[in-house]
Amino acid sequence: MTERQTVMVVDDDPSIVELLRDFLENDGFLAVTACDAEEALEKFRQDEPQCVLLDIMMPGQSGFELCRTLRETSDVPILFLSARGGDVDKIRGLGLGADDYIVKTASPGEVVARVKAVLRRYRPSRPHVPPMLQAGRLSLDFAARAVYADGRELPLTPKEYDLLRLFCENPRQVFTYEQLLDRFWDGVGDKHTVRVHIARLREKIEIDPERPRYLANVWGVGYRFEAKP
Amino acid sequence: MTERQTVMVVDDDPSIVELLRDFLENDGFLAVTACDAEEALEKFRQDEPQCVLLDIMMPGQSGFELCRTLRETSDVPILFLSARGGDVDKIRGLGLGADDYIVKTASPGEVVARVKAVLRRYRPSRPHVPPMLQAGRLSLDFAARAVYADGRELPLTPKEYDLLRLFCENPRQVFTYEQLLDRFWDGVGDKHTVRVHIARLREKIEIDPERPRYLANVWGVGYRFEAKP
């Protein structure tokens, strides 16, 4: 029922990363790993882990800085890993919103136990209406890949949903045929294909598909989404 | 630097309202409260809160209806409060554009945390004001390939838009027929073609196309754009 939980491990020492990955996966978690802050940020956006294990000392951006960056956009529970025990006060003092703190002398089993504890604490707050995007009469539920119009769910095909999502996330931004083909058709394909998909999407989301008010054509260029038609 | 954020709390139970107000103000928010939908609408207009906490069950207009009303004019993040947990699916299905959902058994601290989370999510996406180029009465939105005159969108053809954009980006710079032909007609074409396009453009952007004040002719050479006519 509940899908597998994802945990991200960030540490520049591959042996630690691998060790934790083994233990986490043994316990049924899905482990995502990164060895520096940059990689971590990218994978965080991509995989949306429910929990992050963060090494403090890393080359480049430190764990503290990364934590701050993550906190700008997310409430994900963050657990710090540290070689020494002396950093605990620092973490508190910084008010970084860390959720737990683990010294590396702890056994991997203990780390996993702490992860579980944090997730338990956060779970009850999970009956979470996922970020819903509102665009005029439409609302998109990303987690469910569902689209509603006036409260009614619309039966969209995968391509239609992908297209609509891109448009809704970038209202009034013009997308050329080439851009759309690059993004959804691996760069190969015909403008005509795009047109047909747009037409079918209109058939579903527009009140009067003959006079589209959401998906507007930009002559000779591509299409544009009007959030407030 | 950043002014205090305002949060509106709408609930018919005064004890809940006061409890949340205390916690919110403790965290540095400015709290505005209302105990029914009517009061809420009025205060919403007046105080323009950055976030709304909304009880579902209220005498008179329900939270759902109020949400719909607010959504007609605003994208403000809305968090629902509910006594029971069973309403989550309802909220999704209604496609009301709720941003989060909290059961009342949650601690006030958690409510505040959710408010912060929602505000964090919305903050970065707010400065979504597209780069606009202003030229006298005209403004160009490059991303949308749109041109406005006195706030009204002008229906321009592709060539007209391309021409106007070049001129607006280089005010008072003279462009010869040759330069324009090189740039927009692959070097082949007639001066006359340029003239006709300029005429059609004037028809749309000038107040009195007979006496153009934006697109000025430079005798024997080409054209020039006057940003401050």
Place this chain on the structure above:
DNA sequence: CCAAACCGTCACGAAACGGTCAACGAACCG
């Protein structure tokens, strides 16, 4: 003042473009 060069306007036809419908094949699912 006059002629030549230049500019603006209008109308028309060709070409490009977008929308629709139907049909075919691939992928998917029991």
Place this chain on the structure above:
DNA sequence: CGGTTCGTTGACCGTTTCGTGACGGTTTGG
């Protein structure tokens, strides 16, 4: 393996846009 859904392609038609030619007005320079 049969049936269904989904994506792509082709043909057709209405619309928009664009270039051209004709004509009349304006500017320039002698």
